[in-house]
Amino acid sequence: xxxxxxxxxxxxxxxxxxxxxxxxxxxxxxxxxxxxxxxxxxxxxxxxxxxxxxxxxxxxxxxxxxxxxxxxxxxxxxxxxxxxxxxxxxxxxxxxxxxxxxxxxxxxxxxxxxxxxxxxxxxxxxxxxxxxxxxxxxxxxxxxxxxxxxxxxxxxxxxxxxxxxxxxxxxxxxxxxxxxxxxxxxxxxxxx
Numbered sequence: 001x002x003x004x005x006x007x008x009x010x011x012x013x014x015x016x017x018x019x020x021x022x023x024x025x026x027x028x029x030x031x032x033x034x035x036x037x038x039x040x041x042x043x044x045x046x047x048x049x050x051x052x053x054x055x056x057x058x059x060x061x062x063x064x065x066x067x068x069x070x071x072x073x074x075x076x077x078x079x080x081x082x083x084x085x086x087x088x089x090x091x092x093x094x095x096x097x098x099x100x101x102x103x104x105x106x107x108x109x110x111x112x113x114x115x116x117x118x119x120x121x122x123x124x125x126x127x128x129x130x131x132x133x134x135x136x137x138x139x140x141x142x143x144x145x146x147x148x149x150x151x152x153x154x155x156x157x158x159x160x161x162x163x164x165x166x167x168x169x170x171x172x173x174x175x176x177x178x179x180x181x182x183x184x185x186x187x188x189x190x191x192x
Contacts, residue, residue: 003028004028006163007164008083008171008175010081010082010127010131011081013079013130016070031069034069035069035132038065038066039135041064042064042139046064053098053101055091058098059075062074062128065136066132075129076091084126084133085127090128093126097119097123101144105148113191116141116153117190120186120190121183123136125179134162153190154191155171156192173185174186174188
């Protein structure tokens with residue numbers, strides 16, 4: 001199978017590619033469709049969960065999102081990527097993220113939307129898994145805002161952000177601005 005990664009995507013290592021579960025998939029489009037069915041199922045599972053701001057839940061959600069696709073679903077990466085922190089710091093940084101978000105909601109440090117968007121950005125920045133980090137972080141932010149009685153984000157009118165499109169380009173640009181502390185574009189994009 002040949003992968004054509006859009007801008008900002010995380011290429012898989014050769015050994016990570018060997019851990020694909022379905023044997024019938026031969027194209028990236030088939031893989032994306034297969035993963036999407038898995039993600040829909042994971043979302044149904046996650047809606048009933050209460051304590052989602054935890055390292056355990058972060059791993060469980062990723063596992064449920066990709067457990068029919070990748071053997072490494074829900075397991076932290078053990079390789080360096082084109083984005084993300086050093087792999088051995090992932091558990092510590094996720095714990096800090098969860099503690100920070102809990103504090104921010106308790107003390108209303110920002111609006112609920114901004115807390116969820118900052119959570120999303122930092123989760124993408126940490127990049128805990130070999131692949132699926134953007135989709136995972138968006139679903140985590142959706143679950144977080146819905147638990148705080150907010151409306152789910154639309155993420156660029158619910159476009160497929162896994163393909164190289166102008167909408168994906170806007171999303172990547174918004175993430176890069178957030179890397180420098182400007183969350184305005186990412187917050188606007190999430191509600192567009």
